[in-house]
Amino acid sequence: MVGTASNAGLRRKAKIARDEQEARAMSPLRALRLATEKTADASFSLVLSVQGIERALVDHAGLLKMVPDGVLLLLLDGPDGAVGVMTLDAATLAALIEMQTVGQVLARPLRERPLTRTDAAMAAPLVDGILHRMSQHLLDHPDAYWTCGYRYGAMIDDRRSLGMALGAPDFHVFRLPLDIADGLRSGEVMLALPQRLAPSVTTNGTDAGEISAQLQERVLDAPVRLDAILCRLSLPLSDFGRLAVGDVLPLPSDALREIAIEAAGRQLVATGRLGKVDGMRALRLTNPDHRLTPVGSPDLSAQAAPPRSAKGPSSAVITPQAPNDYSPETRPDHDLKRPDATGSFGAAADDLQPYAFNDGPAAA
Template identity: 35%
Template sequence: MSAEQTTTLVQRTARTAREAQAARTMSLARALRLTAAKQADRLMGLPLSALSVTRRAISGEDVSSSLEVSSLMLLMDGAGDQVAAAILDPVLVTGLIQQQTMGKVMPPPEGGETRRHTATDAALCAPFIEKLLSGAALLPDTPDECALLNGYRFGVWAREPRQAQLALDASEYVLVEMTLDMAAGTRAGKLMLLLPQSKRVVVPVEQGGDTVAKAISTANLAENVLGLTADLMIGLTRIKMPLQKVSGLKVGDMLDLNLSSMAHALVIDGNGRALARGTLGQIDGWRAVQVEQRDDRKHTKPRRRASDRDGLDLPDVTAPQPGGEGLEDVGLPSLADMDVFGNLDDLPELPDMEEAAQAADSQMADWNAAQGSREDDDDTKRQNQAGW
């Protein structure tokens, strides 16, 4: 056997092994394909198959390119305030509604479908999307793909692409595109899933006899903080003009900003509050602001030394009182010369301790006797009042 024949045989063997391994592996695409067919038949008796399933990563800025006015956009609420989106084209929406209302799928008209979607369309299509995501989340072999699909429920119908774009605020997404065939070729629609990149691991657990998915977060505090976004605006100047003139502005009108320099730009938050001042410019073709650093270190260190008193607005407690008179000047004696205890020789002699104790016992005995006679008189008085 030649070297070329040996190489070809090894390649065929390796290719066969890869194909066998791929057939046994449960990927994300295969999980969605199997779940879509099963849930469509279980929920509405619809013969459905996935002709193709593709997956690619996109950034949060590219989400708007996948949102179209003619599509039905369903926002899905997930764990940890995550929001995903299911985008169904009009052909797919009409087929799902026809199967649930008429029991059969009709071929699309020749002129296309231009009907505007309603909240009823969203309510009829949302259960299929929920079951598709929850069922497929249990099948993939890798925990990352399970976490990508797990924990989503229908939240709200987005009427316009702008509403969906505001809700989809993650930095990275996975775009899954599925071409679904309905009723053996009667209709073929497209379904797109915008899934945020998750930092959770999902493991299947037994609960009440059923297998459910449990999500475990793996993101730490540093990753969560670095993933936050803050929207800041740059203000160059403020212009006052009548409301009538503002309403009459149109594309192409010019406004005089009356600026001679870009060194007085303000960094403004969403509430209109100025956070910092800087200079507006550009770096490598991108707009940039060089923020001025304010020195606030003088307020961060305690000022407790005697040398720091000059810069503090504090009264001088060591200074003499107004008038400049001391204790000697007003005729008061010095405390060092005062006799606090007086003449101790004039005090009487203390009695003997045993004699004092006997005198105290004698007084207590007389007091107890008087107290007992008083109580007996009270008892006799009560008995006479009771008629005894």
């Protein structure tokens, strides 16, 4: 009796020292130990002490070799279809059953017997409690992506069936030697969780999806320059060299009705017509809903614009046209005009009166 008490005292001292060492930082090993001891006490009133944890990374075949005979095999359901396993040896299982039936661990030898679904049901609270508490301890830990989110699934009969149920190529394996009821019995629990790929994160821990959303927001807030093009003219170099202040460049009669709205690289964004709103120059878009098209593409320049009503843009779908781009052979008379003595450009300028969008079809 004295020897038993002395051993129990040594175990308590060792546990205190281990607690102090592990208290500096949470880890999967410490989380698993704390979760196991706490669950045994809270759910079964069972004094259970983890004597040390062995951790290894093994492949599928190596895991099956580590599973001993005569243990209870319990599958674990994890996130995204992940499947793990927890095993309980006969001594641990017997202690759980005895605490639930007679309220104490009996000092008697264990007898060998087949394991049943009833055994699995009586052990399920221990399994779920360990997994839940372990997840709570590791919520903010870098290893949370492969340690958290598991729960009890089902009992499986043998090692062969276990091998078929486990689909991952590699597993994190934890073996927990247990001291049960202050040395009255020794047992072992093994936990195996599949190795999973770490989620994509940045150096500051931000999720890749969040980075993509932030980048999209910044891009959409960037300024975009749009140019309104009345028309494009081609002049002989000799006329270009004679340009002077006051010269008049003749524009086509539909210049105000066929204004091209272009983005960078002369990409056609929309078409519009020039007018006035509250006395200020304005553009009314006539066809903004089409994909960006390079200005001057053959399929657009060959199409004629559909008719428009005098009261506003046509309700029909309008195919955008490239702005007028006259070559020397097709351009209108390019003779340069200068204002007369009264400062007027003549009647031709009257053809270019802008529409007043809020005062009627034409400006006075």
